[in-house]
Amino acid sequence: MKSRYSLCKIALLSSISFISCYSNAASPAMPNVITIATQAWPPYQIENGDKQYGYAIEALECVMTSIKQDYRVEFVPWGRAQSGTALGTYDGFFSASKHTGRDEYAILSDTFIEQKWSFYLHKDSTLATDLNTLQTKAVFGSRKHSNTLFWLQDNGFKNIHKFNHVDDLVKLLVNRRIDAIMENEILFNNALYHADVKSDTFIKVDNIEKPLGVYFGKRFLNQYPSFLGKFNQATQQCRFSQDNNES
Known part of the structure; x- marks a missing residue:
């Protein structure tokens, strides 16, 4: 979005000229x-x-x-x-x-x-879906620099591999190269739609709202x-x- 123009006033104070500028888009307490x-x-x-x-x-x-x-x-x-x-x-x-x-x-x-985080495993996974099993035995994939990655790290998950995009995670999970991911539901469902992958390919376990x-x-x-x-x-x-x- 383009900014609005600024207005400047030239004044004289103690024989020293100065220029004071202010934006007509906002009060002085607000940025331009x-x-x-x-x-x-x-x-x-x-x-x-x-x-x-x-x-x-x-x-x-x-x-x-x-x-x-x-x-x-x-x-x-x-x-x-x-x-x-x-x-x-x-x-x-x-x-x-x-x-x-x-x-x-x-x-x-x-x-x-809105954002809701859920765990996703392949439908043929034999892993239990309780938190302790996921923390200690599941091989996870997660997006680099994401808060989902930070959460997994902060909450004792032991084996996490980092990737650039959710599309990468979907492919890896479909091919069972990883055991699980924890992902934003809307983001994950959108990735499934574009990859033409059915949601019933996976087991979903609700986690938290963030x-x-x-x-x-x-x-x-x-x-x-x-x-x-x-x-x-x-x-x-x-x-x-x-x-x-x-x-």
Whole structure:
């Protein structure tokens, strides 16, 4: 989204001229344009040429429109989105769920985008699906830099192999090169649809809900301390859930 122009006033103070600039797009307490990094993550975030769309893109647009805030979304590798926010290259990243490692350099907004995590095993798996067995005996696949990976690592899962995309995980699980994955239900079902794989190929075990929001960098929030409260208030009317989307 393009930013609105800025207005500048030239004044004289103690015989020294200075220029003060302010944006007509926001109050002095608000930024002119916010840069938020994201990854290609269908059906949440998709970039096709000059078009950006998806569940999360639309929810973010709803919030930013509500608070009249200009912004742009940049699609980059997920690891770079996070490290760039820590360094101040980006003002924030999304869609993201809470993790203590991310809390060191950024603050998560109120969550407003649905995410449910479930375990998936091949239907012919002979492994028990209790948590202890999955932790100690299952060979897992997980996406690099993802919060699903961090959760598995933090919760005592012993054998995890890292891959770039959920599409890789689906292929490996279909071919039984790995025993299990833990993945976002919407993301996993979307990958199955595009791979023309039936959902009954897998055993699904419900795990937890981990709703998504925007992680704003502490560097950015230190500069604009009133921004997060305004953003959070607007999320109440911009929530995405699969149930609402299908109604």
